[in-house]
Amino acid sequence: MLVKLENISCQIMLKGWLSIMMIIVNIYMKKIFISSLFSFALFAGVANAQIQKGNVMVGGNLTNINLGLDDPKIFSVDITPKAAWFIQDNVALGGYVNFGLETAKNSNTTTSYGVGALGRYYAGSDVEVIRHGRFFAEATAGIGGVNVSKGGGNTNGLNLSVGPGFAYFITPNIGLETLLKYNGLVGFGSATTQSNLNLSFGFQIYLPGQRTANKVKNDVK
Incomplete structure (x- = not known):
């Protein structure tokens, strides 16, 4: 029991x-x-809020295909870090730095540099055909130079660029992009002006600001 x-x-x-x-x-x-x-x-x-006021964009262009207007077509590799702050929805202002090295067979070596301000405007809403995509326009103004080895044409002075681009967001915070820009350099040196049409590929990381964070929190409640 x-x-x-x-x-x-x-x-x-x-x-x-x-x-x-x-x-x-x-x-x-x-x-x-x-x-x-x-x-x-x-x-x-x-x-839905990568490009809202208060957010920060950090990234850059990693590889550029340079279609020269003044010189024969050559392949170039550029590193162009960028950072910008969205002063209002769809509009960002910031800065950039650039260093490039261009080489071609049986040709001189060309180095380029630049530093300055940039502005970017994102148009419309998400592209319906390609979801999570945005068209944008970018313009830059700064100081730059192009220097060619062995007595080539050198120009150092004011560097301006403008052109359209497209960003595709692979995640809520990361966008892959392509950008077609006209670049003009005016200054002093053996050549007073240089220009090219530049197709670049890169990425941007979009960091939410306090406004976006508060909006998301309110939406979740």
Whole structure:
């Protein structure tokens, strides 16, 4: 009789522990679900707000294909970091730096540099044909130079550029982009002017500002 009572007591304790464990698991799973739902809502909100006022854009162009207007067509590699702040929805102002190295077979080596201000405007809403895409226009103004080895044409002075581009957001915070720009350089040196039409590829990281973060939080509530 005593053994039966002990078995019954053990079964009751075991069932009690199992019930407690199930309650803990249910609470934990609910927390995971709520956290996942909040994260999804957060990313969804940011996905529609990359280019809102107060956000920050950081990135650059990694590879440029240079279609020279003054010189024969050559291939060039440029590094052009950029950073900008959205002063209002769709409009960003910031700065850039540039360093480029151009080489061609049986030709001189060309180095280029630049530093200055940039402005960017994103047009319209998401492209319907290609979802999560935006057309934009970019213009820059700064100081730059192009210097060719072995007595080539050198120009250092005012550097201006303008052109259209397209950004495709592969995530809510990262956009891949292509940009076609006309670049003009006016200054002093053996050649007073140089120009080219430049097709570039790069990426930008869009960091939400306080306004966007508050908007997302309010949308989630």
